Amino acid sequence: MTDQGGGGGQNNMQTMTPEQREQAFAMANQEMEYRVDLFNKLVHSCYEKCIDKRFKDGDLNVGETACVDRCSSKYWQSVGIVGQLLGANQQQQQQP
């Protein structure tokens, strides 16, 4: 699958047919939904893993902030790994 860097088809909205524009909007919508969901799951996961539930204080302590930063980074890496593996898997399945 070739990757047309930079401008590609996305910025030529005026030259697309109505169907193509609708499709582009649908894809953008899906992408946004995906990102929102990703963010929400990231917040939830790192909350469960890092935050002390005793609620002594309204602020995050130093340990919690460090944990949250590292948790976010690791989660992001996991997203990358899973994405790669799913992509490779899909390619394999498409080959005859």
Add this chain to the structure above:
Amino acid sequence: MDPQLLNSLPEEDKTKMVAMIETMQTRDSLRMYNNLVEKCFSECVNSFRRKSLEKDEERCVSKCCEKFLKHSARVSVRFAELNAQTMEQPPPAA
């Protein structure tokens, strides 16, 4: 959504995209509201001797909310950073 990309769209498309983003944001705020109530309620409220919240339950719910919102804010900063980092990296060779 990349602001540059958004601004480069023709006017009616930009309006449509902005409307989509706003709808999504509203929906997400409402969802977060319900989520947060459920989370803090389940953590903090465990006895039902009276109809109204005890003083310490009230305090617990407030602190729980504060903490979650601060946590969420911190994660959103990291999320933006990680996103930007990923965009900067050159795409893998085809």
